[in-house]
Amino acid sequence: MEETKERLSEELLEGWLGMCLSISNERLVKAMTYNESMVCGFLYKKKQEGGEALTATQLCGLLSMKKSQMNVILNRLEEQGLVKRERSAQDRRQVYLSLTEKGVPFYEEAHREILKFPRGVLERLGEEKIRNFTELMREVAACFRAMQAEEKERTERK
Numbered sequence: 257m258e259e260t261k262e263r264l265s266e267e268l269l270e271g272w273l274g275m276c277l278s279i280s281n282e283r284l285v286k287a288m289t290y291n292e293s294m295v296c297g298f299l300y301k302k303k304q305e306g307g308e309a310l311t312a313t314q315l316c317g318l319l320s321m322k323k324s325q326m327n328v329i330l331n332r333l334e335e336q337g338l339v340k341r342e343r344s345a346q347d348r349r350q351v352y353l354s355l356t357e358k359g360v361p362f363y364e365e366a367h368r369e370i371l372k373f374p375r376g377v378l379e380r381l382g383e384e385k386i387r388n389f390t391e392l393m394r395e396v397a398a399c400f401r402a403m404q405a406e407e408k409e410r411t412e413r414k
């Protein structure tokens with residue numbers, strides 16, 4: 257029984273790494289890096305939902321990224337005119353980020369390019385497999401978040 261769990265854990269890890277490498281080694285959008293597209297994606301989604309703009313600290317939390325790494329990405333996006341920073345009128349220490357008028361259509365085009373990849377997988381695997389896979393990915397992500405929270409709690413108790 258323990259041997260089977262060990263083998264399945266190895267297979268899961270191998271499959272997971274294979275998928276991650278396939279995605280990260282292929283530049284999905286020529287115009288921006290993976291992390292830049294992730295940052296723009298979160299800013300775009302917030303804008304579409306009509307939510308409050310995000311800070312760099314919030315983006316770091318959402319993307320599990322270090323602040324120094326986030327600043328490099330934001331500086332590059334700002335230099336390209338895709339992202340702007342605005343100080344809060346209520347709290348001058350807060351700097352909110354948003355896509356510029358140039359950034360919105362730029363990201364929308366990049367997103368259309370990104371969608372070609374999952375659409376291609378959908379066409380190859382079919383709707384049922386994709387629905388099942390999507391649900392499993394959500395469950396696996398929830399498991400990871402729960403395990404990370406448990407580990408953090410254990411560490412904080414020590």
